[in-house]
Amino acid sequence: MTFLLGLTGSIGMGKSTTSAMFRAAGVPVHDADEAVHKLYAGAAASQIEAAFAGTTVGGAVDRAKLSAAVLGRPEELATLEAIVHPLVRAEEQAFLAQCRRSGATAAVLDVPLLLETGGEGRCDAIVVVTAPADVQRKRVLARSGMTEEKLAAILARQMPDAEKRRRAHFLVDTSRGLVAAERQVRSILNAVAGRFGRTERAD
Template sequence: MRLIGLTGGIGSGKSSVSQMLSSYGASIIDADQITHALERRGQPVWRAIFEAFGWPVLAANGELDRKKLGHWVFGTPALRARLNAIVHPAVRAEVRRQAQAAAESGAPVAVLDVPLLIEGGLYRMVDEVWVVYADPDDQAARIQARDGVGEDHAWQRIRAQMPLKDKLAYADRVIDNRGGLAELERVVKDLWQNVATGD
């Protein structure tokens, strides 16, 4: 099985690319979905986060208040590192399990959709890395529109991640998302057809 690692910065359009690949028939291993599942109330990761951060990070129903937790840790590197130390090992283990399951099922290609593919070291387990690129100003505008946050907070979230230009050094293929949606879809479809036919 060929394993593709898909990554990009926050607001780069990676989720749109992942949705397009899924519509073309790609088997998607989504790290964000895995993270949400692991952080559900009662799960070991949820318990570890609660023990580390306490009642303020819980919503009224006992689930994590992900928005509040995100606002809290994005502005404080020490807290972000503490959260990552809880979440990342569990996510990596589940990603590897799902990749193994996809290979055993006979899937010819699987896409590992991971925002922190490079930072978390998961790029080492893939056959090639695809990086979705966008200009930082476009990233900030998308974050503001999507999450309803101010410009300062959007930039804070961008700066909390590895710069997109640095991720390009790891890329086997770069998906340029500085144009419109139609252009992005054309690029992604061409890439997928090349992979699906073994080019």
Template sequence: MERRKPYIVGLTGSIGMGKSTVGQMFVEEGVPLFDADAAVHELQGPDGALVEAIEALFPGSTSSAGVDRQKLGAMVLGDAAALQRLEKLIHPAVAEMRLAFLEKHRDQPLILFDIPLLFEKSGAKGVDHVVVVSAGENDQRDRVLARPGMTEERFEQIKALQMPDAEKRQKADSVIDTSLPQAETRQQVQKLVQKLKASLA
């Protein structure tokens, strides 16, 4: 009998929408999570597989602690060609880690891929159901500007690289609203997990 692959839920959302919090809620419901950002941190951390290659492309962007994300960010933000060179390095490595995760959890009914630029990088092709995490514009701005080292200008630059939230919501199979109290957001996640698992049964 052919092995049924897990049903893949793609989790995405613009900066400051509460995607990591929602991802954790899925984990608490027993859904294994592959976090693309965490994978990148691992690849760029101390002894990370990509540190040497990134230093070769962007001299001065790394140290014994791995990639200095702020220095590297300053080198590529606003420079499309530099960003492209960096992505050519990172995306295949992350894809490899994602395949290994898929293999490890192949007996699960449901797994979650947290992919920040899911629509922007056409990753929606590889998932069965897209969940967009969304919040009001003011909530988003307040959350992002509260981050250490974040400026209004940097926030606008990051936002410019991302598909507008309204467009993401339109393309989504499900939307999780994080402008609500956290308990209500959690209920949305629980209902969605139950609904998806029931549809697979």
């Protein structure tokens, strides 16, 4: 039996870093964003071009052009999600089947909008990556090309951090540094391993 952890967190909270920590601990991770990147360069590109003409270059989606076409436009965003989400879910199902075949004790679904899309129902427990709002804001605005307007549009699509934390089974606070975050990840894995009669050290 594979215990399925849903990993999520708002922009700038450190979710990608936390996901890497699970991978480093030997836990298989399905990264929804990574899956989308691959689909944009392959299976989804022609469908996206058909729906949003001029958003692909050389057979691959130009993310900047696609973002301009859907940002702040709910109907267009819904159209994009109707194309991409079924493809991502199919890859996710293949990933989970492989985890079960290999006998993995735990696996992680790394999904930015897991709670917003009702995905918690397919997970055994939810891990929310969090940080204080001022830390989040500083991190995001330091990114190349990020503006106050873009940040506002992104946050408008995301569930407030306080609500995500309320729904979480486990929290990883990345504002305390990498070592502290790694300890929190190890603690989560200890809790999961304990369900199967196994223990691991949280160094």
